[in-house]
Every structure is written in C-alpha cells, then in structure tokens.
Amino acid sequence: MENYVYSSETSEDSDCNDDMKEGFCCDADNPNACCHKDYNGSIRGATSDCRVVDDPSCNPDRPLKVTFEEITSAAYKIKSGIINTPCSKSHMSSLTGMDIYLKKDFLQNTGSFKDRGARYAMLTLTPERRQKGVIAASLGNHAQAVCYHGHQLGIPVTVVMPIIAPIMKIQKCKEYNATVVMEGKDMAEARKIAMKMAKDKGFTYINGYDHPQIIAGQGTIALEIMEQVDNIDAIVVPTGGGGLLAGVAVAVKTLHPNIKIIGVESERCASFSQAMEQEKPVPTAIEGTLADGLAVPMVGYNAWETAKSLIDKMVVVKEEWIAVAILRMVELEKCVVEGAGAVGLAAILAGQLDEFKGKRIVLILSGGNIDTTILGRCLERGLAADGRLVKFKVTVSDRPGGILELCKLIGSIGVSIKDVIHERAWVTSDVFSVEVKVVAETRDYSHSMELRDLLNSRYKKVKFENLPENLAVSSTSEH
Numbered sequence: 001m002e003n004y005v006y007s008s009e010t011s012e013d014s015d016c017n018d019d020m021k022e023g024f025c026c027d028a029d030n031p032n033a034c035c036h037k038d039y040n041g042s043i044r045g046a047t048s049d050c051r052v053v054d055d056p057s058c059n060p061d062r063p064l065k066v067t068f069e070e071i072t073s074a075a076y077k078i079k080s081g082i083i084n085t086p087c088s089k090s091h092m093s094s095l096t097g098m099d100i101y102l103k104k105d106f107l108q109n110t111g112s113f114k115d116r117g118a119r120y121a122m123l124t125l126t127p128e129r130r131q132k133g134v135i136a137a138s139l140g141n142h143a144q145a146v147c148y149h150g151h152q153l154g155i156p157v158t159v160v161m162p163i164i165a166p167i168m169k170i171q172k173c174k175e176y177n178a179t180v181v182m183e184g185k186d187m188a189e190a191r192k193i194a195m196k197m198a199k200d201k202g203f204t205y206i207n208g209y210d211h212p213q214i215i216a217g218q219g220t221i222a223l224e225i226m227e228q229v230d231n232i233d234a235i236v237v238p239t240g241g242g243g244l245l246a247g248v249a250v251a252v253k254t255l256h257p258n259i260k261i262i263g264v265e266s267e268r269c270a271s272f273s274q275a276m277e278q279e280k281p282v283p284t285a286i287e288g289t290l291a292d293g294l295a296v297p298m299v300g301y302n303a304w305e306t307a308k309s310l311i312d313k314m315v316v317v318k319e320e321w322i323a324v325a326i327l328r329m330v331e332l333e334k335c336v337v338e339g340a341g342a343v344g345l346a347a348i349l350a351g352q353l354d355e356f357k358g359k360r361i362v363l364i365l366s367g368g369n370i371d372t373t374i375l376g377r378c379l380e381r382g383l384a385a386d387g388r389l390v391k392f393k394v395t396v397s398d399r400p401g402g403i404l405e406l407c408k409l410i411g412s413i414g415v416s417i418k419d420v421i422h423e424r425a426w427v428t429s430d431v432f433s434v435e436v437k438v439v440a441e442t443r444d445y446s447h448s449m450e451l452r453d454l455l456n457s458r459y460k461k462v463k464f465e466n467l468p469e470n471l472a473v474s475s476t477s478e479h
C-alpha cells in the first residue's frame with residue numbers, strides 16, 4: 001500500500017462506488033485520479049490528484065527501524081533546548097503497593113514530551129530545508145512543540161489544526177509566530193491538507209509520531225529515566241501513534257533488556273493493541289476520549305516496525321479510570337496532567353498492572369496541556385467514578401418537614417449536599433409523597449456506602465445512580 005497525496009477537490013460524479021478500494025484508479029482518462037474514502041470509511045468521490053508517496057520519511061513499503069545510536073545522537077543534539085525533567089518517587093507508592101516513580105515531562109517548555117522529537121527533527125534539517133520551513137498537522141502537543149522550537153531555531157513553521165483543536169492550543173501556536181491553518185474536520189483531513197501544502201510550497205512535513213527523528217527524539221526520555229532511577233522493573237508509556245513507545249523501547253531494551261515495556265491506550269483509541277492483534281498497523285475506530293493526545297486512528301509504520309518486537313504488554317484502560325487518575329494526580333501529587341499523560345496511573349488504579357506489586361515501576365507523565373474547563377469536568381468525573389460524588393433519588397413524605405428530615409439525615413453523617421431538586425407532579429403512587437433528587441459529596445467510597453445504608457434504613461424508595469460497584473484501588477482517605 002502506498003501513501004497518496006490528495007487534492008482537496010473531489011468529484012462526486014466519478015465512477016467511484018463503495019466496492020472500490022481507496023487509492024485505486026477510477027478514471028480511465030486521468031491516471032492520477034483515484035477513489036478517496038472519507039474519515040469514517042465511505043467513498044467520497046474521486047480525487048483528481050492522487051500521486052504516490054509524499055512523505056519519504058514514512059513509507060509503509062520501506063518502514064525504518066530507529067536505532068539506539070540515533071537516540072543517543074538526538075540526546076546530545078537537543079540537550080541545550082530541552083529540560084531534563086525530574087523523575088521523583090510518587091506519594092502513591094503505598095496506596096498502590098508499588099514503588100512508583102513519575103517522569104514529569106509535562107514540565108517541558110510546551111507542556112509535553114513532544115519538545116524532544118520536534119527539536120531533533122528540526123535540528124537535523126539541511127540549511128535549505130530549514131530556510132523553506134516545516135509543516136505539521138496536529139491537534140495540539142506536536143503542533144505546539146514544532147511552533148516553539150521553530151521559533152527558537154529561526155525555522156518558519158506552518159501547522160494545520162483541525163477545527164476541533166482546543167482554542168488554548170491554537171492560541172499558543174500563534175504566540176510562537178507560526179502560520180496556523182484551521183482546516184479539516186479531524187486529524188485525517190488536516191493531515192491531507194498539510195501534505196498537499198508541503199508539496200505545493202516545498203515545506204518539510206514532520207509527522208508527529210512516525211518521522212524517524214521524532215521517534216529518536218522521544219527515545220531520549222528513556223535515557224534520562226535510566227540515569228535517574230536504579231533497578232527499574234517496568235516503564236509505562238502512554239501510546240498514541242507509537243512514536244514515544246518505539247523510542248523508549250529501543251533505548252531501554254538496548255541498555256537493560258530485563259526492564260519491561262508496557263504501552264497504555266484508552267479503550268476509545270486502541271490502535272496499537274489492534275496492530276498487535278493483526279500484526280500490522282490497521283485503521284482503528286476512534287471515539288471522543290479524555291486522552292485526546294492518544295487519539296490516532298492508525299499507528300505509524302516506522303513506529304510499529306521499531307517497537308513491535310520490544311513491547312512486553314499493551315494495556316487498554318477505561319475512560320473512568322483516566323478521570324480518576326487525573327484526580328489522583330491533582331490531589332496526591334499536585335500535578336496537572338492531561339488525560340493522555342495519566343493513562344499509566346489509570347492502568348495501575350484499575351488493577352491492570354497488579355503483577356508489578358512490590359516492584360519498581362516508572363510512569364511517563366507525558367503531557368499537561370489540558371483546558372481548565374476540561375480539567376474541571378475530569379475532576380468531577382473522577383469524583384463520581386471514585387464514588388465520592390453521588391447522585392440518588394429518595395421518595396419522602398410531602399408533609400411539612402419531610403424534606404427537612406431528609407437533609408438532616410444526610411447532614412448527620414457529614415455528607416454535604418451539592419444540589420437538591422424535588423418533584424411532585426410525576427410521583428405516580430402517592431399524592432403525599434415527593435421524589436427528591438440529590439447530588440452530594442462524600443469523603444470516600446465507604447462514606448457513600450454508609451449514606452446508602454442509612455437512607456435504605458429510613459426510606460422505602462432509594463435509588464443511587466452510577467455508584468461504582470467496587471473499586472480496585474479505592475479513594476484516597478481509606479489508606
């Protein structure tokens with residue numbers, strides 16, 4: 001399969017139909033034309049310009065394996081422009097029964113590890129390519145890193161960001177004097193547009209997870225980790241397109257082959273796990289996820305080739321655990337980490353890495369670029385998933401004092417009411433009853449259980465909504 005360059009115009013009246021494969025010629029008069037599928041896989045029409053390979057760095061027919069030497073060379077070259085971030089012991093070690101160390105790469109200049117690869121990729125450009133400039137397509141972290149280091153190194157940068165990109169990240173890119181093109185409904189479209197612009201304007205396209213220099217640059221984080229922490233049993237790596245995982249795996253397995261490499265993805269974008277199953281990169285359905293940085297529909301060909309034989313385990317985590325992990329990071333570590341950066345802890349909290357109990361494990365906190373509004377929502381979801389923010393309905397007497405009695409009962413065990421609504425009109429059974437809906441904050445999961453038992457002992461109709469059944473590593477104050 002080849003890479004294609006898509007023109008943005010498609011002709012609807014072509015001979016394309018759903019049986020045709022993407023990229024196959026469908027117009028006898030125009031050998032460059034080919035069928036073109038849109039993001040969710042339906043044939044959209046013929047592109048008039050569909051020629052072969054425009055990103056010579058990421059050719060599926062000739063995938064490249066990144067070497068340890070390239071990673072050490074990257075480490076040397078980027079040293080002056082990158083922060084050697086701390087890798088400190090976590091306060092959650094006793095909570096989880098593991099000796100956990102946190103590599104805090106959200107403290108990089110642009111708030112993620114992406115600085116590493118972006119700087120190295122730009123430093124290795126020829127003088128002519130530097131002068132012409134670079135282009136990237138990204139929802140956020142890679143774009144910010146390319147813009148920041150381009151600005152520092154005097155390289156003109158264009159980034160294509162899909163219209164759904166967070167405003168804060170778009171703003172940051174503009175602050176670094178980059179040309180920001182807001183186009184494409186998603187990453188797949190933004191990428192096609194960026195590839196076309198690269199070809200038309202002579203820019204170098206830098207793929208955020210599959211460009212070999214990007215992979216090598218990301219691997220430098222592992223060299224730092226191995227210098228900072230002794231006797232590591234496992235390193236846990238958030239995984240999207242696989243660039244970080246590949247770079248880390250090469251560095252670690254070369255120096256310490258006994259250290260286990262664990263990749264973690266969200267259940268909503270498990271493209272690396274899919275690739276492991278199918279033994280090759282395959283398109284994977286993506287849904288909205290708290291770990292937006294990991295939402296890559298297909299892992300990179302070079303990343304796959306480099307990483308595939310070096311990974312010990314892939315873990316797919318549920319969204320609610322990502323929310324709990326973000327909450328734990330704020331509460332226990334005073335760290336603001338975005339969803340993508342918190343998936344490693346999510347896997348531990350969900351009990352998916354229990355084989356490392358009693359062992360030394362390093363979690364890469366890969367990014368901290370989270371919108372404040374999203375952070376607020378994550379914290380609320382985390383509290384709910386933790387069983388500390390509860391929602392329930394109780395049917396109480398509608399006689400004077402009925403609701404007061406309920407509120408007193410809730411207050412008697414120190415539960416705080418956040419919201420209360422009562423409904424008379426829709427209670428069908430009894431005109432002297434009222435249904436009261438309550439949202440309340442408790443200290444922890446066992447406090448919520450105490451509340452439920454207390455209400456059940458006083459009222460006939462009590463219904464808790466979405467109270468988690470059990471928690472692998474439950475809320476903080478129990479420990």
Ligand SMILES: Cc1ncc(COP(=O)(O)O)c(C=O)c1O
Pocket residue numbers: 112141142208209218238239240241242243244245293294296338340341366367368
């Ligand atoms: C914060 C964060 N963590 C992890 C990743 C995954 O990196 P990769 O795509 O190289 O697998 C990304 C990718 O954008 C990211 O932004």
